[in-house]
Amino acid sequence: MNDFITQGGFAAYVWPAYGISALALALLGFWIGHEYRQAKAKLAALATLERDAP
Amino acid sequence: MNARKRRRIAFVVSLLLGGAAAAVLVVSALQDNVLYFYSPSDVYAKKVSAGTAFRIGGLVQKHSVKHDSGMTMKFVVTDGARSVPVEYKGDVPSLFREGQGVVAIGRLDGAGLFQADQVLAKHDEKYMPPEVVDALKRSGEWQKGQ
Amino acid sequence: MPSLFEFANPKKFMDLSGVLLPWLVAATALTMAAGLLLGFSTPPDYQQGDTVRIMFVHVPAAWVAMMAYGVMTVASIFGLVNRHPLADIAARAAAPIGAVFTALGLITGSLWGRPMWGAWWVWDGRLTSFLLLLLIYLAYIALNDAIENETRAARASAVFAIVGAVNLPIIEFSVQWWTTLHQGESILRKGGPTIAPVFLWPLFLMALGYTFLFFVFWTIRIRSEILNRRARTLLEMRAG
Numbered sequence: 001m002n003d004f005i006t007q008g009g010f011a012a013y014v015w016p017a018y019g020i021s022a023l024a025l026a027l028l029g030f031w032i033g034h035e036y037r038q039a040k041a042k043l044a045a046l047a048t049l050e051r052d053a054p
Numbered sequence: 055m056n057a058r059k060r061r062r063i064a065f066v067v068s069l070l071l072g073g074a075a076a077a078v079l080v081v082s083a084l085q086d087n088v089l090y091f092y093s094p095s096d097v098y099a100k101k102v103s104a105g106t107a108f109r110i111g112g113l114v115q116k117h118s119v120k121h122d123s124g125m126t127m128k129f130v131v132t133d134g135a136r137s138v139p140v141e142y143k144g145d146v147p148s149l150f151r152e153g154q155g156v157v158a159i160g161r162l163d164g165a166g167l168f169q170a171d172q173v174l175a176k177h178d179e180k181y182m183p184p185e186v187v188d189a190l191k192r193s194g195e196w197q198k199g200q
Numbered sequence: 201m202p203s204l205f206e207f208a209n210p211k212k213f214m215d216l217s218g219v220l221l222p223w224l225v226a227a228t229a230l231t232m233a234a235g236l237l238l239g240f241s242t243p244p245d246y247q248q249g250d251t252v253r254i255m256f257v258h259v260p261a262a263w264v265a266m267m268a269y270g271v272m273t274v275a276s277i278f279g280l281v282n283r284h285p286l287a288d289i290a291a292r293a294a295a296p297i298g299a300v301f302t303a304l305g306l307i308t309g310s311l312w313g314r315p316m317w318g319a320w321w322v323w324d325g326r327l328t329s330f331l332l333l334l335l336i337y338l339a340y341i342a343l344n345d346a347i348e349n350e351t352r353a354a355r356a357s358a359v360f361a362i363v364g365a366v367n368l369p370i371i372e373f374s375v376q377w378w379t380t381l382h383q384g385e386s387i388l389r390k391g392g393p394t395i396a397p398v399f400l401w402p403l404f405l406m407a408l409g410y411t412f413l414f415f416v417f418w419t420i421r422i423r424s425e426i427l428n429r430r431a432r433t434l435l436e437m438r439a440g
Contacts, residue, residue, distance in 0.1 A: 007250040034300070035421065
């Protein structure tokens with residue numbers, strides 16, 4: 001377990017590499033998901049508008 | 055395929071060729087500047103004058119690393135054909151080892167000794183767990199760095 | 201007739217991608233979990249020690265960065281030659297994703313270079329051409345955003361993307377053409393890989409996981425853009 005944390009003395013390089021990768025990909029995922037939900041909501045709102053007001 | 059589409063394809067091909075031609079021109083104009091380091095043979099062939107800053111790369115010759123008093127160390131960079139002695143003061147990276155690739159940044163002094171300001175280790179493309187290396191060494195199939 | 205062709209394909213894309221997406225997400229999660237599990241159970245490398253694990257996130261990021269550009273170039277060629285709106289959307293959607301993977305390749309490489317080479321950064325052929333890839337991505341995104349007219353933006357950025365593709369072989373072969381500090385090719389080389397299987401497996405699984413993740417992100421971005429364009433068409437119909 002201790003070996004896992006210290007990474008043979010390279011913890012200062014190994015963990016940031018994984019941390020930054022995970023964080024960047026997660027943020028990218030959130031942004032892309034947000035974009036998608038926004039697009040969906042906009043289209044749904046327009047479709048209701050279309051149906052209610054002829 | 056109609057004429058319009060053929061024209062568009064010709065346009066795309068011309069873009070690719072144009073990009074490639076531009077790249078070839080730029081790279082050939084840069085010539086030696088694209089090389090990150092000179093090998094000891096290059097240093098002899100080009101007759102690099104003393105005092106000119108450049109990078110030298112090769113393997114650290116076996117049994118050539120000598121630590122003087124204090125932080126100063128000496129080693130020999132070789133490419134098999136030619137070799138250049140290097141003097142350096144400071145810490146070396148953890149990959150720095152005899153028989154391993156190395157790049158030193160600095161200049162030649164009047165005596166033909168390379169005075170390095172910085173020493174970088176060059177990693178080869180081999181990835182192996184220590185047990186495999188031990189097994190290879192035992193079986194005599196291990197030729198490190200050569 | 202051509203207008204029908206143009207309308208039908210985005211719809212087909214929405215249907216097909218809607219079915220495929222959950223499977224793609226599952227494949228991403230599975231390969232990445234397996235890759236991480238294997239990656240953290242390997243012994244340290246005989247020279248790099250535990251920093252060899254940085255390779256398991258560095259190499260896949262660099263691979264996807266280049267693959268994404270390749271995908272963008274192919275989509276750009278289809279956009280220019282076939283004038284298909286879906287191709288324009290696909291090319292544009294790939295750029296920010298590719299840029300993030302390129303940045304990750306640079307950052308993780310730097311975190312490996314400091315302890316191993318002794319430098320965060322060097323201006324050798326491989327590192328410089330890879331930094332150029334990031335700049336090309338950013339310029340592509342800026343160009344695409346700067347032109348108001350959708351079709352004109354797509355044409356101009358497609359031309360830019362295709363010319364910029366010349367950087368891909370430069371990155372790939374930089375370590376053969378010139379002397380570089382960056383090591384040579386370990387996997388796709390004559391005589392087979394020089395990576396022991398114990399490292400090759402996590403590297404392969406992570407690369408596969410990163411590739412799947414790219415396609416997940418790319419697909420969702422294409423879907424968002426199709427929905428946005430539908431909304432715009434609806435608005436224009438109301439206004440007109």
